Amino acid sequence: MTKIILPELGEGITRATIACWHAKVGEDLVAGQEICEAVTDKASFVIEAPAPGKLKSISVNEGQEGLVGGVLGTIE
Amino acid sequence: MIVEDWGLIDYAEGLERQKKCVHNVIAGEGGHLILCEHPAVLTLGRQTHPQSLLYQRKEIEGRGVMITSVDRGGDVTLHAPGQLIVYPIFNLNNRGKNLKVYMEKLQEVAVDLLKNFGILAISISGQRGVFVGPDKIISIGVGVRKWVTYHGLGINVNTDLSLFDLIKPCGLNVRMTSMQKLKGHPVPLKDVKAKAVELFEKHFNFPSFL
Numbered sequence: 001m002t003k004i005i006l007p008e009l010g011e012g013i014t015r016a017t018i019a020c021w022h023a024k025v026g027e028d029l030v031a032g033q034e035i036c037e038a039v040t041d042k043a044s045f046v047i048e049a050p051a052p053g054k055l056k057s058i059s060v061n062e063g064q065e066g067l068v069g070g071v072l073g074t075i076e
Numbered sequence: 077m078i079v080e081d082w083g084l085i086d087y088a089e090g091l092e093r094q095k096k097c098v099h100n101v102i103a104g105e106g107g108h109l110i111l112c113e114h115p116a117v118l119t120l121g122r123q124t125h126p127q128s129l130l131y132q133r134k135e136i137e138g139r140g141v142m143i144t145s146v147d148r149g150g151d152v153t154l155h156a157p158g159q160l161i162v163y164p165i166f167n168l169n170n171r172g173k174n175l176k177v178y179m180e181k182l183q184e185v186a187v188d189l190l191k192n193f194g195i196l197a198i199s200i201s202g203q204r205g206v207f208v209g210p211d212k213i214i215s216i217g218v219g220v221r222k223w224v225t226y227h228g229l230g231i232n233v234n235t236d237l238s239l240f241d242l243i244k245p246c247g248l249n250v251r252m253t254s255m256q257k258l259k260g261h262p263v264p265l266k267d268v269k270a271k272a273v274e275l276f277e278k279h280f281n282f283p284s285f286l
Contacts, residue, residue: 010173010178012176017123019123039122041175041204042121042148042205042218043149043218043219043220044121044122044148044219045219045220046147048222
């Protein structure tokens with residue numbers, strides 16, 4: 001299982017809101033595929049699948065805040 | 077850095093062209109600095125609140141203003157002729173991958189640009205964009221893909237400010253202003269473009285930035 005992590009976005013940025021998920025749970029993903037967008041401080045950041053597999057779970061839903069370094073979902 | 081002036085370009089077409097530039101920069105091409113204007117359009121960023129549109133969609137479109145959702149941060153904003161749009165397509169991969177620093181540099185360029193035209197502008201803590209007194213003059217909204225930036229600045233040079241009555245710009249209870257309003261006469265767009273390019277080169281330390 002691979003965790004989808006909210007990456008470091010810059011010094012002082014500790015959290016970001018998930019604006020949308022482009023992928024659905026159960027969907028087959030290829031590595032590098034754009035799967036969701038995080039927004040912070042007027043910037044939207046596209047997050048990609050870190051590995052191929054099925055999107056197994058989403059732990060930070062649209063409109064919710066995730067912590068930098070925290071898990072947004074998992075791929076199996 | 078490749079500087080491109082797209083002139084007046086449809087928003088959707090401009091976005092497609094931006095994305096092609098992003099793709100090329102990800103593939104290893106040097107950065108782009110794109111200058112353009114858009115026909116009147118409201119763009120709804122990822123953080124748009126429904127109450128930021130002050131009229132029904134039909135009424136807005138009846139005034140000749142299109143509405144489109146976009147993949148940038150921020151709330152609603154308006155683009156229209158007379159507003160200089162600057163889209164920096166920059167590769168941040170070798171520049172510390174720091175969104176905060178990038179956004180702050182955009183603000184620095186914006187404040188410096190206005191200063192060069194005799195306008196004292198400020199940044200307000202906790203709010204992106206640039207203000208003159210309480211009025212907002214430059215909006216900022218950014219998208220990032222594989223650490224390559226797109227979207228950027230909307231600089232109200234000679235914008236028809238009455239169009240902002242349609243929205244709460246950026247979701248704020250703020251009045252918008254323009255360089256034309258502050259100077260009391262239209263400001264040549266070509267002069268603002270030339271200065272913007274010069275200041276991007278200075279603040280982003282080209283060519284070493286790219």
